[in-house]
Amino acid sequence: MSGESSIVFFGVPWDGAVAGRPGARYAPAHIRTALCSLPKRFDLEDMGDIDVVIGDAEETWKRIKETAKALNNRRQLLIAGGDHPVSAFTYQGLAEGRRLGYIVLDAHLDLRTTSEGLTSGLTTRLIREYAKEAPITVIGVRPWANPQYMFNLSEKLDVDYYTMDDLERLGLDEVVDRVVSCHKDVQNYISIDLDVVDPAFAPGVNAPSPGGLSTRETIKLVASLSKALRPIAVDTVEVSPPYDVGNVTSNLAAVLLYVSVWQ
Numbered sequence: 131m132s133g134e135s136s137i138v139f140f141g142v143p144w145d146g147a148v149a150g151r152p153g154a155r156y157a158p159a160h161i162r163t164a165l166c167s168l169p170k171r172f173d174l175e176d177m178g179d180i181d182v183v184i185g186d187a188e189e190t191w192k193r194i195k196e197t198a199k200a201l202n203n204r205r206q207l208l209i210a211g212g213d214h215p216v217s218a219f220t221y222q223g224l225a226e227g228r229r230l231g232y233i234v235l236d237a238h239l240d241l242r243t244t245s246e247g248l249t250s251g252l253t254t255r256l257i258r259e260y261a262k263e264a265p266i267t268v269i270g271v272r273p274w275a276n277p278q279y280m281f282n283l284s285e286k287l288d289v290d291y292y293t294m295d296d297l298e299r300l301g302l303d304e305v306v307d308r309v310v311s312c313h314k315d316v317q318n319y320i321s322i323d324l325d326v327v328d329p330a331f332a333p334g335v336n337a338p339s340p341g342g343l344s345t346r347e348t349i350k351l352v353a354s355l356s357k358a359l360r361p362i363a364v365d366t367v368e369v370s371p372p373y374d375v376g377n378v379t380s381n382l383a384a385v386l387l388y389v390s391v392w393q
């Protein structure tokens with residue numbers, strides 16, 4: 131099946147912004163292999179990988195944005211990154227002409243500016259600067275993985291967040307209810323930084339941080355949010371296969387994309 135009713139998959143083999151543990155450029159191949167080995171439950175149109183330009187972030191980001199823009203009439207996009215800034219440019223390509231909410235599962239608030247250097251920590255800031263009115267929610271934040279000024283900045287930039295303590299105190303269902311009520315009046319983009327998952331379950335990431343979600347909790351969170359909000363795009367980012375153990379992190383990324391399909 132192809133055209134407007136199809137679910138489209140593409141990879142972005144790019145980790146040019148990673149300052150920590152590079153390797154996310156290898157993730158699309160691993161995630162694609164794992165995704166294609168899951169039971170067939172929907173038709174998937176595989177567009178291959180974006181033709182990135184190693185060493186040229188601006189040109190690569192432009193190509194990511196153009197690709198997403200060309201696919202913005204599709205039912206749902208599944209995207210395998212790549213580092214986290216990939217999300218900012220797929221988001222931009224899809225957000226043209228509509229108010230697009232951004233929900234991100236991440237240990238980090240990612241509110242740095244490009245003047246602070248090219249890192250994965252820019253992503254949410256890039257999205258807020260592009261979409262001043264869109265609701266933005268970060269789920270799974272670790273206090274020990276973000277400097278205090280980042281929490282102050284999130285208030286100032288109107289970025290909602292739930293820490294791991296909030297998740298434990300409120301419970302997953304309550305957090306899902308709150309996020310859904312905040313995002314239900316707009317179309318949404320869901321980004322899954324695999325570092326939201328505890329490193330015991332997902333060791334193959336750029337910036338691991340202890341005290342995260344279990345695989346079961348992450349699967350439930352993604353499935354519940356997707357069922358309720360029917361996101362137009364879902365990505366998995368920051369998977370670094372060279373640091374993985376037996377592909378468990380790539381396999382989890384594939385399952386998260388799989389359960390996000392809401393058709």
Ligand SMILES: [Mn+2]
Nearest residue numbers: 237238323325
């Ligand atoms: Mn992160």
